[in-house]
Amino acid sequence: MPAMKTLKVATWNINSVRLRIGHxxxxxxxxxxxxxxxxxxxxxxxxxxxxxxxxxxYGHIALNGQKAYHGVAIVSRVPIAxxxxxxxxxxxxxxxxxxxxxxAGDVRVHNxxxxxxxxxxxxxxxxxxxxxxxxxxxxxxxxxxxxxxxxAKMVLVGxxxxxPLEHDVWSHKQLLKVVSHTPIEVEHLxxxxxxxxxxDVMRHFVPDxxxxxxxxSYRAKDWAAANKGRRLDHIWITPAMADTPKSMQVVTDARxxxxxxxxxxxxxxxxx
DNA sequence: ATGGTAGTCGCACTA
Numbered sequence: 001m002p003a004m005k006t007l008k009v010a011t012w013n014i015n016s017v018r019l020r021i022g023h024x025x026x027x028x029x030x031x032x033x034x035x036x037x038x039x040x041x042x043x044x045x046x047x048x049x050x051x052x053x054x055x056x057x058y059g060h061i062a063l064n065g066q067k068a069y070h071g072v073a074i075v076s077r078v079p080i081a082x083x084x085x086x087x088x089x090x091x092x093x094x095x096x097x098x099x100x101x102x103x104a105g106d107v108r109v110h111n112x113x114x115x116x117x118x119x120x121x122x123x124x125x126x127x128x129x130x131x132x133x134x135x136x137x138x139x140x141x142x143x144x145x146x147x148x149x150x151x152a153k154m155v156l157v158g159x160x161x162x163x164p165l166e167h168d169v170w171s172h173k174q175l176l177k178v179v180s181h182t183p184i185e186v187e188h189l190x191x192x193x194x195x196x197x198x199x200d201v202m203r204h205f206v207p208d209x210x211x212x213x214x215x216x217s218y219r220a221k222d223w224a225a226a227n228k229g230r231r232l233d234h235i236w237i238t239p240a241m242a243d244t245p246k247s248m249q250v251v252t253d254a255r256x257x258x259x260x261x262x263x264x265x266x267x268x269x270x271x272x
Numbered sequence: 273a274t275g276g277t278a279g280t281c282g283c284a285c286t287a
Contacts, residue, residue, distance in 0.1 A: 015287085016279055040287085042280065068280045069287090116287055128286090161287095218277040218287095262278080262287085 004078065006246065007104045007270045008033045011111070011157035011233055012254075013215075013263035017041040017073070021049050023257055027265055028056050031251065034077050035101070036265075037111035039159045041071035048073065066094035072111050072158070078103045086142070088135050095135075104272055107241070108151050112139070112158035121182040129179065132161070136188040143195040152240040155270075156198060159263065160234050162189045165203070167211050168231035180230055198236040201268045205248040214250050215263045224256060235268045244270040 010033035014020050017038060028036065036058065041048065045065040053061060053075045060076035062083040071094045074080065080099040088095060095113040100106050115135050118128030164186045166172040175181040193200070206212045213229025220226045235248070251265040 019279070040279090069285080118286090219275080221276085259278090 003105070004034070004101075004103045004272055007035075007101065007107060007155075007272060008267065009035045009037065009109060009155055009157060009235065009270070010265050010267045011037045011039070011159075011235060012265035013039040013113070013159040013233065013261060015040045015042070015261040015263070018043055018047065018049060020259070020261060021052050023254065023260070025052070025056055026257070027251070027254060028058065031265075031267060032077075033267055034104075035080075035099075035109060036075050037109065037157045038073045038075070039071075039111070039113035041065060041073050042068060043071060062097050062099045064094040064097040070094050070113055072097045072113050074099050074109065074111050076101070082108075088138050089131055091131070105153060107270075107272075108154045110154065110156045110158075112156070112160060114139075114158065114160045114162070116161050117179045117185070119179060121177060121179050121184065132179075133184065133188050136185075136192055140188075140192040140195045143192070143198075147196060152238060154196070154238045155241070155268075156236040157234065157266075159232055160189065161232050162186065163230040163232055164189050165208055165231075167209055168213070170211070170213070170228040170230070175230075180232060193236070197239050199239065199242055201235040201237055201245050202231070202248055202250075202266065204245055212250070213264075214266055216255055218262050233263055233266050235266055237270070241270060244272065246271050 058075040062074040064085040065071040082100040084098045098110045115132040117132035120126040123130040214233035216223040246269045255264045
């Protein structure tokens with residue numbers, strides 16, 4: 001296995017991989033990540049456009065699809081190993097896939113699609129919100145129970161559906177009771193971050209007091225002019241990789257492409 | 273102050 005000098009990882013909630021395969025091609029050609037972690041592929045494994053990815057040079061694929069909803073995938077330029085998919089909350093949902101990258105010193109990459117949580121931030125009246133919090137608690141327990149040398153170097157990415165910091169949303173005050181930015185969700189996310197001393201790579205490059213978004217609602221008349229965004233997508237690393245981040249970029253352009261996903265891709269590069 | 277859009281699948285659901 002030839003050793004890689006850098007590892008470039010991208011994460012993107014694509015909101016239907018079949019509909020937006022052209023966007024994916026454009027993104028891969030322009031940015032050439034080693035790995036692209038996709039969420040909301042919205043198809044079963046046999047409907048995933050594997051041939052297209054092979055044609056684009058991303059022939060190493062880890063797939064956890066589901067009919068119509070959710071679904072995650074990791075497509076890679078370089079060989080991957082130890083593909084794993086975990087089920088959360090006994091729901092049968094396809095919301096996680098993990099791989100190891102042998103060429104990158106066995107870095108383990110986890111890709112998540114955390115439940116959105118519905119509208120009402122109340123676990124008594126909204127079972128989707130309860131599901132979201134339970135999902136985060138299960139993630140936390142798993143990482144607490146899996147601290148060992150084999151998984152020392154890890155990258156965790158995905159649509160976590162939570163914007164934890166004040167400047168991860170366009171208006172902290174107006175979103176405090178809006179699912180994605182409520183204190184209870186942020187507490188759950190903070191506990192998950194502590195479970196393996198995860199480092200927030202996006203905020204490593206952008207100070208906490210600067211606005212940083214990765215998602216803009218479809219419902220705004222002019223998403224760019226209104227700029228009422230939220231940072232729902234994340235890239236985290238374990239302390240064993242603390243000195244490796246080289247760069248980070250939110251590819252906001254992609255939100256302005258024709259018939260776009262409501263999420264922009266996020267890319268991070270690490271030196272190995 | 274409410275409703276606004278998008279995708280999949282089939283006429284509702286999730287986001």
